[in-house]
Amino acid sequence: MGLPPTPRDRGSLRQLLTRWLSGPLIALIASSLLASYFIALYVANDAYDAALLDPALAIANRVRGNGGRLEVDLPSIAIDALRVDTKDRIFYQVQGPDGSIIAGNARIPPPPARLPPPQHLFYNAELQGEPIRVAGKFVAIQAQTVLVQVAETLVKRNTLVKEILLASALPALAIAIAALTLSWYGIGRSLAPLERLRDEIDSRSPRDLHAITEAGIPMEVRPVVRALNQLLSRLKAAIEGEQRFIANAAHQLRTPLAGLKTHAELARREPTSPQMRSLLDMIAEETDRTSHLVNQLLTLARAERGAGPDAGRQPLNLHEIATRAVQEWVPRALAKNIDLGFELEDTWTLGDPLLVRELLANLLDNALAYTPSGGAVTVRTHELDGRSVLEVQDNGPGIPAAERTRVFERFYRIPGTATQGCGLGLAIVAEIAERYGAKVELAEGADGSGTCTRVLFEPLAQHAS
Numbered sequence: 513m514g515l516p517p518t519p520r521d522r523g524s525l526r527q528l529l530t531r532w533l534s535g536p537l538i539a540l541i542a543s544s545l546l547a548s549y550f551i552a553l554y555v556a557n558d559a560y561d562a563a564l565l566d567p568a569l570a571i572a573n574r575v576r577g578n579g580g581r582l583e584v585d586l587p588s589i590a591i592d593a594l595r596v597d598t599k600d601r602i603f604y605q606v607q608g609p610d611g612s613i614i615a616g617n618a619r620i621p622p623p624p625a626r627l628p629p630p631q632h633l634f635y636n637a638e639l640q641g642e643p644i645r646v647a648g649k650f651v652a653i654q655a656q657t658v659l660v661q662v663a664e665t666l667v668k669r670n671t672l673v674k675e676i677l678l679a680s681a682l683p684a685l686a687i688a689i690a691a692l693t694l695s696w697y698g699i700g701r702s703l704a705p706l707e708r709l710r711d712e713i714d715s716r717s718p719r720d721l722h723a724i725t726e727a728g729i730p731m732e733v734r735p736v737v738r739a740l741n742q743l744l745s746r747l748k749a750a751i752e753g754e755q756r757f758i759a760n761a762a763h764q765l766r767t768p769l770a771g772l773k774t775h776a777e778l779a780r781r782e783p784t785s786p787q788m789r790s791l792l793d794m795i796a797e798e799t800d801r802t803s804h805l806v807n808q809l810l811t812l813a814r815a816e817r818g819a820g821p822d823a824g825r826q827p828l829n830l831h832e833i834a835t836r837a838v839q840e841w842v843p844r845a846l847a848k849n850i851d852l853g854f855e856l857e858d859t860w861t862l863g864d865p866l867l868v869r870e871l872l873a874n875l876l877d878n879a880l881a882y883t884p885s886g887g888a889v890t891v892r893t894h895e896l897d898g899r900s901v902l903e904v905q906d907n908g909p910g911i912p913a914a915e916r917t918r919v920f921e922r923f924y925r926i927p928g929t930a931t932q933g934c935g936l937g938l939a940i941v942a943e944i945a946e947r948y949g950a951k952v953e954l955a956e957g958a959d960g961s962g963t964c965t966r967v968l969f970e971p972l973a974q975h976a977s
């Protein structure tokens with residue numbers, strides 16, 4: 513209810529075209545068979561009528577006038593010869609001018625027309641309910657017109673018609689089957705570029721909005737591709753505008769937030785009441801949190817921006833990235849009494865060092881935030897199954913399997929998570945990983961507890977320097 517009617521589904525193009533082709537093809541074959549039938553009938557009659565006229569002529573020669581009476585002088589051997597036919601039965605009849613039967617079978621129907629002698633005619637009739645072909649010959653004997661009729665059943669003629677029909681139907685059928693098969697494959701071949709187009713669109717990441725190439729696309733489909741490309745370019749502009757807006761807004765917020773923080777710190781140094789001091793502490797803390805959110809938003813916008821296959825790629829050693837993180841994160845681990853360990857091997861990939869460092873920072877931030885004091889966090893880099901791996905493992909509370917997809921959503925935090933955060937950390941990790949075609953796996957630690965986040969980057973083997 514309320515939905516506009518959807519246009520009728522036309523099914524596959526291949527079915528549509530085959531349907532369009534097979535209708536006319538069947539009509540064509542039917543009319544060609546009909547034409548063949550009439551030609552065959554003509555040929556059969558033409559051939560056998562001449563043969564049927566011969567005995568009529570022979571009998572006509574045997575009609576004599578005996579005084580006023582007419583009689584036929586047929587030797588019995590000739591009558592027997594007439595009756596012998598391998599397939600058909602043959603009848604004859606001689607009729608006087610008054611319609612009296614002079615000789616032969618008396619039931620051959622009269623001809624539709626009466627012609628002057630010495631003419632003859634052929635016609636179809638029925639004898640005892642059986643269809644027959646009749647040759648009628650008019651002869652003048654002593655100024656009287658005598659009609660000689662020879663008739664035969666239609667077995668030979670029908671057999672010949674059937675044979676001719678069959679001989680023309682078989683090639684027609686073969687041609688029809690060949691045409692349908694060829695067009696079925698031909699249509700498949702012509703639709704192949706469409707399938708390639710579909711594959712190209714299917715295999716794209718949602719961030720990849722560059723134009724689809726028109727090369728190899730059939731002319732008829734190009735307008736669709738062009739329209740699609742225009743849509744892609746408008747979409748790209750809209751998304752870029754939005755990202756710019758977020759980046760600008762975040763950037764604009766940074767300065768006033770820094771000012772707020774400074775002023776709160778300055779105010780705290782002034783002599784003031786304990787209540788005021790605690791309020792100022794809260795302001796400073798919330799300002800920190802807001803600054804963190806703004807920085808995360810900026811990072812996200814930066815990770816998204818210009819995301820393309822080759823944007824911001826340079827060879828980098830994950831070992832070095834992790835080593836740099838040591839100085840930054842060890843103090844925080846010490847403060848929380850967490851044993852922060854590093855197991856690093858050289859392993860190379862292509863990427864922007866700033867972004868990969870950001871990715872690691874978010875993983876470390878989570879590990880240190882959610883692992884209780886006294887726990888352990890380990891950073892590892894190595895090669896695994898031909899991939900370059902960056903891995904952070906902790907022995908904290910772990911992430912339930914049911915939440916392992918949702919935690920990558922923006923602003924999503926597992927309900928009940930106490931520590932401060934804005935829910936953007938893993939979204940940033942996913943964004944950066946996707947940008948470099950890396951895969952992020954969330955699992956528990958080797959002993960079944962805690963969290964192990966593993967990022968599998970594309971390897972870069974030749975850079976072992």
Ligand SMILES: Nc1ncnc2c1ncn2[C@@H]1O[C@H](COP(=O)(O)OP(=O)(O)O)[C@@H](O)[C@H]1O
Pocket residue numbers: 874878879882883906908909910911919920924925926929932933934935936937938939963
């Ligand atoms: N190492 C971890 N151990 C336990 N829970 C984690 C860990 N990392 C992430 N999480 C859970 O996933 C949620 C999303 O993480 P994240 O996107 O970094 O947002 P934030 O840390 O700001 O809450 C967190 O709120 C937390 O519940």
Ligand SMILES: [Mg+2]
Pocket residue numbers: 874877878933935936937938
């Ligand atoms: Mg986080």
